[in-house]
Amino acid sequence: MNRLVEKVALALLCVISFSLSPSSSAPVAGLLITLGCSGAISLLQESKAAYALVLLNAFACVPLPIVFCALPLILYDALWLRKPYLAAPALLTLADPGALTTEQLVLTAAGSAIAVVMYLRVSSLEKTVSSLLELRDEAESKNIRLSDRNARLLEAQDNELRLATLRERNRIAREIHDNVGHMLTRSLLQSGALLVINKDENLKEPLTELKDTLNTAMTSIRQSVHDLHDDSIDFDAVVKESISSVSDRFNVRYENDAGELPVRIRLCFLAVIKEGLSNAVKHSNGDSITIAVREHPAFFQLTVEDNGSCRNMGSSDGIGLQNMRDRAESLGGVINFSASEDGFRIFMTVPKKGENKQ
Numbered sequence: 001m002n003r004l005v006e007k008v009a010l011a012l013l014c015v016i017s018f019s020l021s022p023s024s025s026a027p028v029a030g031l032l033i034t035l036g037c038s039g040a041i042s043l044l045q046e047s048k049a050a051y052a053l054v055l056l057n058a059f060a061c062v063p064l065p066i067v068f069c070a071l072p073l074i075l076y077d078a079l080w081l082r083k084p085y086l087a088a089p090a091l092l093t094l095a096d097p098g099a100l101t102t103e104q105l106v107l108t109a110a111g112s113a114i115a116v117v118m119y120l121r122v123s124s125l126e127k128t129v130s131s132l133l134e135l136r137d138e139a140e141s142k143n144i145r146l147s148d149r150n151a152r153l154l155e156a157q158d159n160e161l162r163l164a165t166l167r168e169r170n171r172i173a174r175e176i177h178d179n180v181g182h183m184l185t186r187s188l189l190q191s192g193a194l195l196v197i198n199k200d201e202n203l204k205e206p207l208t209e210l211k212d213t214l215n216t217a218m219t220s221i222r223q224s225v226h227d228l229h230d231d232s233i234d235f236d237a238v239v240k241e242s243i244s245s246v247s248d249r250f251n252v253r254y255e256n257d258a259g260e261l262p263v264r265i266r267l268c269f270l271a272v273i274k275e276g277l278s279n280a281v282k283h284s285n286g287d288s289i290t291i292a293v294r295e296h297p298a299f300f301q302l303t304v305e306d307n308g309s310c311r312n313m314g315s316s317d318g319i320g321l322q323n324m325r326d327r328a329e330s331l332g333g334v335i336n337f338s339a340s341e342d343g344f345r346i347f348m349t350v351p352k353k354g355e356n357k358q
Contacts, residue, residue: 014111020103031070033060046081050077058078058088061090068094069100188211191214194207240254242274243291251288253290273302283344291303302346304345309341331351332350
């Protein structure tokens with residue numbers, strides 16, 4: 001916009017210079033040539049055609065000396081094309097300036113000086129604006145990188161907190177098992193011994209009730225320890241540990257977009273993955289395995305597939321395959337095995353059934 005305003009101002013100055021000519025037709029032709037070339041140059045910008053138009057406009061001063069009055073506009077265009085020497089041919093008019101008046105020469109000289117000042121001012125302003133835009137873009141880029149880094153830090157903190165929680169659950173489970181569990185076991189043995197050696201019929205019923213209470217407490221403790229241990233299992237960590245055991249033979253790709261699975265589904269999927277990896281080691285002649293865990297609105301999905309040729313494997317009723325079927329059925333899920341020359345695939349779906357993620 002600044003360039004357009006300044007070109008209009010220089011064009012008006014050129015019009016004044018043209019109007020000082022005693023002739024009427026030549027100034028009009030020269031002005032039309034100059035304005036037409038300058039407008040085309042603005043559209044073409046920095047191109048060979050633009051360079052040619054500046055040069056043509058400058059050379060037009062030789063047959064039409066009156067065009068020399070447009071030198072400010074010609075020079076301004078040449079400066080913005082970063083080739084000011086393209087306006088030099090216009091100076092050939094000064095070899096025989098008789099066709100121009102002194103006022104026209106003075107106005108042209110003054111206008112050329114003004115064109116140079118305008119170019120320097122506007123180019124400096126545009127450089128400043130460009131620098132500010134670069135600084136803004138760089139600041140936005142840094143803000144984006146900082147936001148990403150903060151997000152990664154928060155994610156790492158959440159993972160650390162989660163791992164710390166899992167470790168604490170494991171510790172509590174071990175403490176209950178090693179201390180309370182052992183004491184209850186000893187109490188059960190003692191109550192059983194008392195029942196054996198007791199001769200008083202009045203004490204038989206209370207001792208029996210005591211033993212039943214201890215049995216109930218022992219069962220409850222075992223269940224609590226079991227639940228704590230199951231809750232503390234890090235699904236991704238266990239899967240990656242299982243993958244590392246076969247990484248020397250298979251290139252394993254693991255994808256999980258299901259987040260944290262409910263405990264029962266987590267244990268089921270882990271067992272199927274381990275069995276699938278074990279079967280691949282025993283039966284597959286491929287070199288890659290893909291494990292994918294997906295969450296859908298109504299169910300969770302697990303696929304384990306390799307690229308080995310094992311056409312007959314899926315038709316066998318081995319213990320491993322039957323165990324996987326049993327696990328799927330226990331959760332109301334479905335599991336399918338497909339074997340071909342392209343590989344063996346395990347496809348399993350388990351409905352959510354409103355289970356809460358633990």
